[in-house]
Amino acid sequence: MDMPTPNASIIARKAQIVALLQQVLPGGAVIHEPHETVAYECDALTAYRCPPLCAVLPTSTEEVAAVLRICHQQGVPVVPRGSGTSLAGGALPTADCVILGVARMNDVLETDYDNRFIRVQSGRTNLSVTGAVEEDGFFYAPDPSSQLACAIAGNIAMNSGGAHCLKYGVTTNNLLGVTMVLMDGTVVEIGGAYLDSGGLDLLGVICGSEGQLGVVTEATLRILRKPEGARPVLIGFDNNEVAGECVSDIIKAGVLPVAIEFMDRPCIRATEAFAHAGYPDCEALLIVEVEGSEAEIAEQLGVICDIARRHNPVELRESQSAEQSAAIWLGRKSAFGAMGQINDYMCLDGTIPVSALPLVLRRIGEMSKEYGLDVGNVFHAGDGNMHPLILYDANKPGDLEKCEAFGADILRLCVEVGGCLTGEHGVGIEKRDLMVDQYDPVDLEVQLRVKDVFDPNWLLNPAKVFPLASSESRRAA
Amino acid sequence: MLKPMDEAELSAAVRDADGPLWIEGGGTRGPGPMTNGTRLSTAGLSGITLYEPGALTLVARAGTPLAEVETTLAAENQRLAFEPMDHRVLLGTKGEPTIGGVVAANVSGPRRIQAGACRDSLIGVRFVDGRGDIVKNGGRVMKNVTGYDLVKLMAGSFGTLGVLSEVGFKVLPKTAVQATVVVGGLDVAAGIAVLSRALGSSFEVSGAAYRDGRAMLRIEGFANSVAYRAERLQGLLASFGAVTVNTEGVVQTWRDICNAAVFAGTDHDVWRISVKPGDGAAVAARLAGADLLFDWGGGLVWAGVAPGNDLRGRLAGIAGHATLVRAARDTHAALGTFHPEPAGVAALSAGLRAQFDPRGILNPGRMG
Numbered sequence: 100m101d102m103p104t105p106n107a108s109i110i111a112r113k114a115q116i117v118a119l120l121q122q123v124l125p126g127g128a129v130i131h132e133p134h135e136t137v138a139y140e141c142d143a144l145t146a147y148r149c150p151p152l153c154a155v156l157p158t159s160t161e162e163v164a165a166v167l168r169i170c171h172q173q174g175v176p177v178v179p180r181g182s183g184t185s186l187a188g189g190a191l192p193t194a195d196c197v198i199l200g201v202a203r204m205n206d207v208l209e210t211d212y213d214n215r216f217i218r219v220q221s222g223r224t225n226l227s228v229t230g231a232v233e234e235d236g237f238f239y240a241p242d243p244s245s246q247l248a249c250a251i252a253g254n255i256a257m258n259s260g261g262a263h264c265l266k267y268g269v270t271t272n273n274l275l276g277v278t279m280v281l282m283d284g285t286v287v288e289i290g291g292a293y294l295d296s297g298g299l300d301l302l303g304v305i306c307g308s309e310g311q312l313g314v315v316t317e318a319t320l321r322i323l324r325k326p327e328g329a330r331p332v333l334i335g336f337d338n339n340e341v342a343g344e345c346v347s348d349i350i351k352a353g354v355l356p357v358a359i360e361f362m363d364r365p366c367i368r369a370t371e372a373f374a375h376a377g378y379p380d381c382e383a384l385l386i387v388e389v390e391g392s393e394a395e396i397a398e399q400l401g402v403i404c405d406i407a408r409r410h411n412p413v414e415l416r417e418s419q420s421a422e423q424s425a426a427i428w429l430g431r432k433s434a435f436g437a438m439g440q441i442n443d444y445m446c447l448d449g450t451i452p453v454s455a456l457p458l459v460l461r462r463i464g465e466m467s468k469e470y471g472l473d474v475g476n477v478f479h480a481g482d483g484n485m486h487p488l489i490l491y492d493a494n495k496p497g498d499l500e501k502c503e504a505f506g507a508d509i510l511r512l513c514v515e516v517g518g519c520l521t522g523e524h525g526v527g528i529e530k531r532d533l534m535v536d537q538y539d540p541v542d543l544e545v546q547l548r549v550k551d552v553f554d555p556n557w558l559l560n561p562a563k564v565f566p567l568a569s570s571e572s573r574r575a576a
Numbered sequence: 577m578l579k580p581m582d583e584a585e586l587s588a589a590v591r592d593a594d595g596p597l598w599i600e601g602g603g604t605r606g607p608g609p610m611t612n613g614t615r616l617s618t619a620g621l622s623g624i625t626l627y628e629p630g631a632l633t634l635v636a637r638a639g640t641p642l643a644e645v646e647t648t649l650a651a652e653n654q655r656l657a658f659e660p661m662d663h664r665v666l667l668g669t670k671g672e673p674t675i676g677g678v679v680a681a682n683v684s685g686p687r688r689i690q691a692g693a694c695r696d697s698l699i700g701v702r703f704v705d706g707r708g709d710i711v712k713n714g715g716r717v718m719k720n721v722t723g724y725d726l727v728k729l730m731a732g733s734f735g736t737l738g739v740l741s742e743v744g745f746k747v748l749p750k751t752a753v754q755a756t757v758v759v760g761g762l763d764v765a766a767g768i769a770v771l772s773r774a775l776g777s778s779f780e781v782s783g784a785a786y787r788d789g790r791a792m793l794r795i796e797g798f799a800n801s802v803a804y805r806a807e808r809l810q811g812l813l814a815s816f817g818a819v820t821v822n823t824e825g826v827v828q829t830w831r832d833i834c835n836a837a838v839f840a841g842t843d844h845d846v847w848r849i850s851v852k853p854g855d856g857a858a859v860a861a862r863l864a865g866a867d868l869l870f871d872w873g874g875g876l877v878w879a880g881v882a883p884g885n886d887l888r889g890r891l892a893g894i895a896g897h898a899t900l901v902r903a904a905r906d907t908h909a910a911l912g913t914f915h916p917e918p919a920g921v922a923a924l925s926a927g928l929r930a931q932f933d934p935r936g937i938l939n940p941g942r943m944g
Contacts, residue, residue, distance in 0.1 A: 213772045214854045214875075237776075258721045269719065271728065272696045287920040292852040294688060294875050297897035297915045298943065299737075299925045300695060303728020307721050324778040347630025353653060353749035353798075395801045450717040453631040483631070484719040522719035530722070537722055541709045545932070546724045552927035564723065 100147055100528055103562050103574060105194035109175055110152065116173055117153055120197070123165035128203070130154040139180070139198045143245075144188040144529055146499060151178065151192035156203045160278055160286060160316040163199065167314065168284035170197055176558050177282070179310035181253025182224065184245040186446060187527025189257060189309050189563060199314060201252045207231045208317060216275055216292050218319045221252035225259075228320060237322045240267035243523065244435075255315050258307030260523035265481035266357045266390075267323070269523065271306040278317035279305060282554045292319055304549060309525055310560040312553035326390035329357065332400055333427045334407045335381040335414030339363065340457040342383035345410045346480045347453060349387065352406060354399050359481035360386040360431050363460060366438070366475030366488070367430070373437030376430030379414040385480065386431055434477045435488065441473075442490040445502050449513030450484045450522035462512055463487060470505040472498075484522035485513075511536050526564045534566055543569055581620040583702065583710055583741045589616060590739060591708025596940050599735040601639065601677025604662075604669045609908040609941055618676050621741055624648055626716060633716050635700065635744040638676025645675050649747055657748040658694045659685030665835035666846060667902055676740040682732030685834035686783035686794065689775065689872050691748065695731035700744030703730060703737075706933025711738065718746040729928070735939040737932040751796035756783075756822040756829055757809045759791045765857040767791040768874035770816050772853060775873045777812055779805040785833045786856075786870040791816075794830055836878045836901075838869055844880030845903040847887055851875055851896035862890045886911045914944045 109116070117131045130136055131153035140148040152175070157163045170177050180190040180200045192198055201222035209218040210232060217239070219228055225246040228239040242261035243249055249259070255277065260269040267273070276290030290302045305312055336342040346359055362370070362384045371378050378384060385407075389399040400417055407415055418424040430437075438444045451459050460476060467474045478485040487509055491502035510520045510530065514537050520530045534543060543565060550557065550573075557573045578597070580586040590597065596613030600606075618639035626635040629652040636645055642660065649655050660683040662673060677683075679701070684693040691697070700714035713726035730737060759770050770791035771784040783794030795805045810819045822829070832838070839846045844867060851859055856874030866887070867880035879898075881887055884907050888898050897915035900908055917925065929936070 211854070212776055213769075214852050215772075215776060236778075258725065260719055260721075264719065268692060268696060269721075271725065272692050281920075285920050287924070288918065289921060291895050293850045293896045294872055295682070295684075295693065295850045295897075297850070297899060298917050298921065299928060300682070300728045300732050301921065301924055303695060303731070304725055306728075307725045324776055326778050350632055350749070351629050351652070353752065355749060391801065392804060394804060395798075398798055398800055450719045452628065452633065452717060454628055479719070482719045483717050517715065518717045519715055519720045519722045521722050522717070523721055525721050526723065534723060538712070542712055543723070545705065545709070545711050545713075545726065548931040549724055549726070549729075549928065552924060552931055 101567060102149065102193055102528070103567065109195040112173070113152055116175060119169045119173070120153070120155055120166060123169065124155060124157060124162055128156045130156070139192060139200070142183040142185040142188060142190040144186055144191065144527065147188055147191055147528065149192050149194055151196050151198040152194065154198035154200055156200050158203045160280060163280045163314055163316050164284045164286055166197070166199060167280055167282055170558065171283045171556070174556070174558070176561055178560050179252065179256065179314050181222065181250030181256065182248050184249040185253060185257065185525065185527055186448070187521070187525045187529040189253070189525050189527040191528055193562060201250060201316065204316060211292070212237065214292055215322055216319050217322050218317060219251060221255065221315045221318055222250050225249050225251060225254055232322050233325070236325050238325050239320055239322055240273050241270045251318050251320070252315055255306050255318060256308065256310045257523070257525035260484065262358045262360065262479060265359065265479070266355055271303060273321045274302065274306055274318060275321055276319035277302065277305060277315045279313040279315045281313045282556065282559050290319065309527065309564050311550050311564060312559065327392045328396060329388055329390045330396045330400065330418045331386050331388040331424055331427045332403060332418065333414065333416040334385040334387065334412045335379040336383045336410065337381055337413050339383045339460045341410050342385055343453065343456040345385065345407055348406045349403055350481070352402055354389065354402050356387045356403070356481065357390050358386070358388045359479070361478035361480035362431065362434065363476040365473060366434055366477055369441055369475055370430040370434050370437040373440050374430050374433035376426060376433070378430050381413050386427055431477070438475055438488045438490065443493040444488045444490050445506055447487045447489070447506050447509055448484070448521045448524040449510045449518055450482070451513050451516050451518035453480065453483045455516040455518070456480070459485070459512060459516060463509055466505060466508055470501055472502060472505055483518060507533055528563055531564060532566050540569070547573065577615040577617055579617045579620045583621070583704070586621065586739060586741055587704045587708050587710050590704050590706065593937050596937050599739050599939055601674035601680065602641070602671040604664050604671045604673045605667065605677065605681060606669060609905070609913045613940070616739065618674060618739065625742065629654060632718070632747050633744065634747050635716055635742060636675050637742050638674060638740040640675045642673040642675050642678055650750065653750045654747045655750045656697060656745060657687060657691035658697050659687040659834055660694065661685050661834050665837050665840050668840070675743055679731050679740055679743045680733065680735050686785060686830055686871055689784060690780065690782045695728050697745045697747070698727050698731050698743060699746050701727050701730045701740060702742035703740045705738040706935055706938050714744065716744050734942045736929055736943050738938065753799045753802045754794060754796040754826045755802050755806050756826050757793040757795065757806055757813070758820050758822060759813050759817050760789055761817050762789055762791055764860040766816060768853060768856045768870065770813055771873040773812060774809055777809070779809055783830050783833070784873040786874065787838065792829065794826065833869070833871055836869060839867070839878065839880045839902070842880055843883065845883045845885065845907060846901045847879045847881065847898050848901045849877040849879060849891070849896060849898045851877065851894055855894050855896065858894055859891060863887060883907065888915065912944050
């Protein structure tokens, strides 16, 4: 994975830049000693590391603006960072960059149940947003699996999803407004506690822009009343194709489950060995969850189970209690940990049309043999977002490269069948060079022009999202 | 009038244009602001190109009549979740709304509070930008964060960033049964309090409107579930007044709210005001004398006022924006169709327009 050559003149000016930043920030908010900057050398894509020039931890929009003004004047690249849980390398530093971390900005600014929104500083973690309102019966819907740690800032940057987005949508569908600082220090308010913004939908393009258009410091988020209850059913099949048909039939029947999760045999076996969830040993397993009152749940599960029975499941287990629900979810929630017990793994994030599922799983199986690397599939089946987990040995020379090549082939397959490279993790550096497989040069050029408007000097997170060759002339300017 | 029959012809039409283009789908939202330039119709770009009911996905060319999309979906018991308004009712226009026009104006109805706006259902676009380049973004899958989300940006851009050639949607199942829960005899503040209470419940309200003293709440779903939620809402709202549940005429009631039908045939200018729902009562106080319809829990205020009056000044200090939907062309020109934006935001919008349409030929003046 290539990164641009760091700018030597910036590195030579480190002491001066640090001093300038210290003038506008509280004591201890500029981290510049090498033994400290190492803490910011990577995010959750740990295969790639590089300590930054320094890291700053501002506490307010004004401080963020002051930092950006200095970096803008000095021509120093800035890499925004939420909690550093990106699996795509979205927060990977370069040696000549300032990491702008929002971790100290985690206040709740306003909670309004009558109007059903919460306004928070962007460093607040996803789960603690729900934590601030759940005693009053409300929640914030997007629930990425890193929700205990990940920050709203990162959720907005990557337009994060989660297991429940079939019903509730992803971050962009739950974001009402932001306070954002542009690279030159200008503070803009986009959207607010009302539903439609006038003019162009800038909020829509900011969400998912991977920290390349501005630094979001505050966010207004939609909150919802918690459902009365939720219960899953577990359905096992001896055939992937039939499992896919079952998903399609459930959707066509007019039921809208809150989640439809899919696991394939390698994944079922690994999680069973690890978590002993009591899963059947079968080819494909679905977990379908519905919400509502007890009677509503029973009605929806009745429809789903009728459909499932028509497809001759090898197992059909309707949860009757909170304990049984927890047991059904146990294996799914342990899937990543279980695969990690076996070996190092790389987690992919492509999306495919649901109808292409059997074909894609068959091709992944064939490629697994060709590459000699095992792979398990966990899949948000309702929305086509798949997470193949490729197992490799980080200590074995060449294994990481082989794994990356295999991963790239899977993502190209996702694009080939009508899907995309990433459903919820983002492009970062991980899928940067695959963008040409999804987009023609003109498609990318239009996106580059959007960045030109927000960040004309290309200083914000410049080496991400776009293939380096396509952004080179702009970054060099 | 230019009427390209495919994307390549559309691209050539834009590339070869030597002056402003006025882009038209079904032409049902006119007369709006000043129309100038050569008319460019998308009617030749028609037809549904992909529909997979089991994947909740539909893709259609931009000029496809909305009615064709809705009929096709209904045959599989599905629908566009965002319930687009039919502007012909309010504006007295003729013609057939197109799916591209719906996207270009981000047209959404009462269900927007539950299922999101048009932009939330939109998952892919193809368009021709002001340079004549054919551009795609998003696609046919409902979870996609690959690159910048230009899909959202194109929704509601009124043709000023590009001419849409194809649009893709996430669709939803149609619901079997619907009911309207009504609380009567309420002033605006109490009416909106009822809507807020219901929307803050777990009973999945899919429409929340107030008009003539009546707070109206729509619930949709399977029969037993609708009956259950109606009963629970009756209990929840009993302290506000007598609560009734209507199961007859529900579709028409919400279609009329969606289309702001109460203003059809009146002499009023009609404005569309987007505010925090709780500010609805303040809006009503400031606009005393105006004819008002509240949707979206109070957050969308339709206001009928005497022609030629700018009501934005009267709303100063209330966060949100007011858009002129129905007025004489002179009034659009004099008052501006869209709410003025703060300088920083306006600069970004202008910058995007200059990049997407450097010659300024796509619907110039349409968004101010």
